[in-house]
Each structure stands twice: as C-alpha cells, then as structure tokens.
Amino acid sequence: MLVVRPAAPADLDHLLELAILSGPGFTSLPEDPDQLAERLDLSRDSFTGAIKPQDRWYTLMLEESETGDVDGVGSVKAAVGLHRPFFSFRVVNNAQSSPSLGIKLEQKTLVLVNECTGWTEVGSLFLKADRRKGGAGRLLSQSRYMLIGAEPELFADNVLAELRGVFTPDGACPFWDHVASKFFPMEFDEADRLTGSTDKQFILDLSPRHPIYIELLPEPARAVIGKVHPQGVPAMALLESEGFRPNGLVDIFDAGPTVACGRDNIRTVRDARRLTVAISEEVNAELPALISTDSVSGFRAVRQRAYIEGDVATLTRETADALKVRAGETVRVKT
Structure with a gap:
C-alpha cells in the first residue's frame, strides 16, 4: 500500500x-x-x-x-x-499610445x-x-x-x-x-x-x-x-x-x-470531511477515497476504499493500520 x-x-x-x-x-x-x-x-x-x-x-x-x-x-x-x-x-502589461498617429501598443515587461x-x-x-x-x-x-x-x-x-x-x-x-x-x-x-x-x-x-x-x-x-x-x-x-x-x-x-x-x-481542503472511524474486515465501496489523519503531528494519508454512512467512515484493518488510527478516532476523507 x-x-x-x-x-x-x-x-x-x-x-x-x-x-x-x-x-x-x-x-x-x-x-x-x-x-x-x-x-x-x-x-x-x-x-x-x-x-x-x-x-x-x-x-x-x-x-x-x-x-x-x-x-x-x-x-x-x-x-x-x-x-x-x-x-x-512580475510580467507587467504597459499600454502606450499616440493619439496623433492613431497608434496603440501593449508592451510586456519583467519587473523584479x-x-x-x-x-x-x-x-x-x-x-x-x-x-x-x-x-x-x-x-x-x-x-x-x-x-x-x-x-x-x-x-x-x-x-x-x-x-x-x-x-x-x-x-x-x-x-x-x-x-x-x-x-x-x-x-x-x-x-x-x-x-x-x-x-x-x-x-x-x-x-x-x-x-x-x-x-x-x-x-x-x-x-x-x-x-x-x-x-x-x-x-x-x-x-x-x-x-x-x-x-x-x-x-x-x-x-x-x-x-x-x-x-x-x-x-x-474545501471538500474533505471529518468522519469517525469504524473498522471492518471488508469494505463495500465502489471507488477509493483520499483518507488522512486529522492532525499535523501524526499526519499520514492513503487512497483506499472507505464505506461512508452519515458521519462514519468504515475502513479495513489494513487501511486503519496504515494510517495508525483506531475505531472512534477522526479521519478526513475526500471522495
């Protein structure tokens, strides 16, 4: 994995x-x-x-x-x-024109x-x-x-x-x-x-x-x-x-x-949801989801299947072990 x-x-x-x-x-x-x-x-x-x-x-x-x-x-x-x-x-657009000649120019410059x-x-x-x-x-x-x-x-x-x-x-x-x-x-x-x-x-x-x-x-x-x-x-x-x-x-x-x-x-960042972990031997989910821990200090992330019902994400034991999370803890999931 x-x-x-x-x-x-x-x-x-x-x-x-x-x-x-x-x-x-x-x-x-x-x-x-x-x-x-x-x-x-x-x-x-x-x-x-x-x-x-x-x-x-x-x-x-x-x-x-x-x-x-x-x-x-x-x-x-x-x-x-x-x-x-x-x-x-910075790429800067500079507009210049000469009304008397009817000329308009746009010059791009690089500015530090x-x-x-x-x-x-x-x-x-x-x-x-x-x-x-x-x-x-x-x-x-x-x-x-x-x-x-x-x-x-x-x-x-x-x-x-x-x-x-x-x-x-x-x-x-x-x-x-x-x-x-x-x-x-x-x-x-x-x-x-x-x-x-x-x-x-x-x-x-x-x-x-x-x-x-x-x-x-x-x-x-x-x-x-x-x-x-x-x-x-x-x-x-x-x-x-x-x-x-x-x-x-x-x-x-x-x-x-x-x-x-x-x-x-x-x-x-916007779409990931905080969900409570449940663990099962098998997970019935059509597509894998992006799953991570809910804190910076113990951060880990995987892409694996998760069955989501309400505020609960059911993970396989293997996925939970990879994330080092236990049942009842919180993960973030983006489907």
Missing part, C-alpha cells in the same frame, strides 16, 4: 536519491547531503511542533508500506519571504518584485519515473492539501506553488542562457545553490534595476516565459484541478510560472 508520511532524518539517502533524479532547476531538492539533512531536521521539528508555526517546512515521503521503498517527495512550507526575500519577476510574503507554499513534488502512473502523483499532491486542511490555522490564507521552467533535453535553460546569466555571471547550478543556501542578497545586488522589455529578448527566451518544464506538466494539471491559477509571477532564473489559490478555496 502507498502511504504518505512525514519525512524523518533517517530518510536522507532516499531524499538524496530523489534529488539526484529530479535534475537541474529543482531548487528545493539540491544534490547536497548537508542541505538535505538540515531540511529533514527542520521537517521533524515542524511535525513535532518544536518551532514556531510560520517557520515550519513539512516534508512528506511517498512510501510503499510492504517494501519500505520511498518513491516520491512533496512539501508544504508554512510561510515564505519572512526571513529571506521571495524574489520573482518581492511579493507573497507570508504565503504558504506547496512544492518539492517529485516522483520516480515508474510511479508517475496509477494515481501515485495525485495521492502525493493532494496529501499536501490534506495536511493543510487538518489544521488550517497553521497556514496562510493564500497558497502558492512555483513550477520549474523549461530546460532542453541536454540540460540547457533558454531563459537563463539568454537573460538571467547576463546579470548573474555564474553557472545556473551555482545560482540555484545560492538561492537555497544564502539570504539571497546577491539577487538584490545583481538583478536588473529597470524593467526588461520582453519584446527585445531573443525568441528562445520569450517562448519559455511562464511555461512549465515537460516533467512539470502533470503537476500543473493537478494544481489547476485544485483551483490554482497563474498569478503573473515567474521565476527569475528559469521563468517558470507561479500559481496561487486561496487556502480555503483549494478543492481538497
């Missing part, structure tokens, strides 16, 4: 493997054991409540319970931009902004290639919203997600090569590393001071602004199905889009 559970320091080897497989441009999964170990420590402290709610970064692992194999990762960062700026480019301070971020969604079918990605993605819905007061009113921008099959990034590298004279991987491991002052120091007119950029750069990496297309579809929409921001290095949604408008 596939189970989504909190990451722990013992998951370092699993997380490093996923980071290596994720490839370039996945800022939240650096191929750096020390950074990943710090992140796992932070996740442990987040789930146990050892740190302030706004400083928490919850990391979730997708595990095959029978084998112990870890095949995916996802995360929820309680708040961005509080300790380090959250820089993006520091917005979304304090917003919650869902991210780090990555699965091994052989797990990208059969609903595993949807389980892992939606589990992040079940976590938010378990204790919504721990999260911001607005939720965002950044998606990786376009890279060519040989690992080149058109926007970086034609635009960003002109302001950051280093390799993409180095800039990516600095973004995740410093206070980002270098971005403020080196970024363009004036708007960049998109029409003046080379076509390969223009073509990828706000576009998603091919591997990120399924993730984008999942986000859109939950109610997320582009908000006009793009990444300053690869121009990947940012999408956002109000916390209480996220479909899974």
Whole structure:
C-alpha cells in the first residue's frame, strides 16, 4: 500500500536519491547531503511542533508500506519571504499610445518584485519515473492539501506553488542562457545553490534595476516565459484541478510560472470531511477515497476504499493500520 508520511532524518539517502533524479532547476531538492539533512531536521521539528508555526517546512515521503521503498517527495512550507526575500519577476502589461498617429501598443515587461510574503507554499513534488502512473502523483499532491486542511490555522490564507521552467533535453535553460546569466555571471547550478543556501542578497545586488522589455529578448527566451518544464506538466494539471491559477509571477532564473489559490478555496481542503472511524474486515465501496489523519503531528494519508454512512467512515484493518488510527478516532476523507 502507498502511504504518505512525514519525512524523518533517517530518510536522507532516499531524499538524496530523489534529488539526484529530479535534475537541474529543482531548487528545493539540491544534490547536497548537508542541505538535505538540515531540511529533514527542520521537517521533524515542524511535525513535532518544536518551532514556531510560520517557520515550519513539512516534508512528506511517498512510501510503499510492504517494501519500505520511498518513491516520491512533496512539501508544504508554512510561510515564505519572512526571513529571506521571495524574489520573482512580475510580467507587467504597459499600454502606450499616440493619439496623433492613431497608434496603440501593449508592451510586456519583467519587473523584479518581492511579493507573497507570508504565503504558504506547496512544492518539492517529485516522483520516480515508474510511479508517475496509477494515481501515485495525485495521492502525493493532494496529501499536501490534506495536511493543510487538518489544521488550517497553521497556514496562510493564500497558497502558492512555483513550477520549474523549461530546460532542453541536454540540460540547457533558454531563459537563463539568454537573460538571467547576463546579470548573474555564474553557472545556473551555482545560482540555484545560492538561492537555497544564502539570504539571497546577491539577487538584490545583481538583478536588473529597470524593467526588461520582453519584446527585445531573443525568441528562445520569450517562448519559455511562464511555461512549465515537460516533467512539470502533470503537476500543473493537478494544481489547476485544485483551483490554482497563474498569478503573473515567474521565476527569475528559469521563468517558470507561479500559481496561487486561496487556502480555503483549494478543492481538497474545501471538500474533505471529518468522519469517525469504524473498522471492518471488508469494505463495500465502489471507488477509493483520499483518507488522512486529522492532525499535523501524526499526519499520514492513503487512497483506499472507505464505506461512508452519515458521519462514519468504515475502513479495513489494513487501511486503519496504515494510517495508525483506531475505531472512534477522526479521519478526513475526500471522495
């Protein structure tokens, strides 16, 4: 059975493997054991409540319970931009006209902004290639919203997600090569590393001071602004199905889009119901449901069959054991 559970320091080897497989441009999964170990420590402290709610970064692992194999990762960062700026480019429409000539123009520009301070971020969604079918990605993605819905007061009113921008099959990034590298004279991987491991002052120091007119950029750069990496297309579809929409921001290095949604408008947060657990040897239900625990500290999630009658969800013993819940306790269920 596939189970989504909190990451722990013992998951370092699993997380490093996923980071290596994720490839370039996945800022939240650096191929750096020390950074990943710090992140796992932070996740442990987040789930146990050892740190302030706004400083928490919850990391979730997708595990095959029978084998112990870890095949995916996802995360929820309680708040961005509080300790380090959250820089993006905003795509701005500029209208110009010459009444005497009867000419009207709309020019799009990229403007460096520091917005979304304090917003919650869902991210780090990555699965091994052989797990990208059969609903595993949807389980892992939606589990992040079940976590938010378990204790919504721990999260911001607005939720965002950044998606990786376009890279060519040989690992080149058109926007970086034609635009960003002109302001950051280093390799993409180095800039990516600095973004995740410093206070980002270098971005403020080196970024363009004036708007960049998109029409003046080379076509390969223009073509990828706000576009998603091919591997990120399924993730984008999942986000859109939950109610997320582009908000006009793009990444300053690869121009990947940012999408956002109000916390209480996220479909899974809104539609999941709190139900009381009953346990039976067999469950007669036509389709599996998304089921999670009702608290952040002991969070676990599965997609299994549940028979729902009134305010009671009847689960099999195997499902209850996977969630580590007992009869009479509360779960959240989205059908």
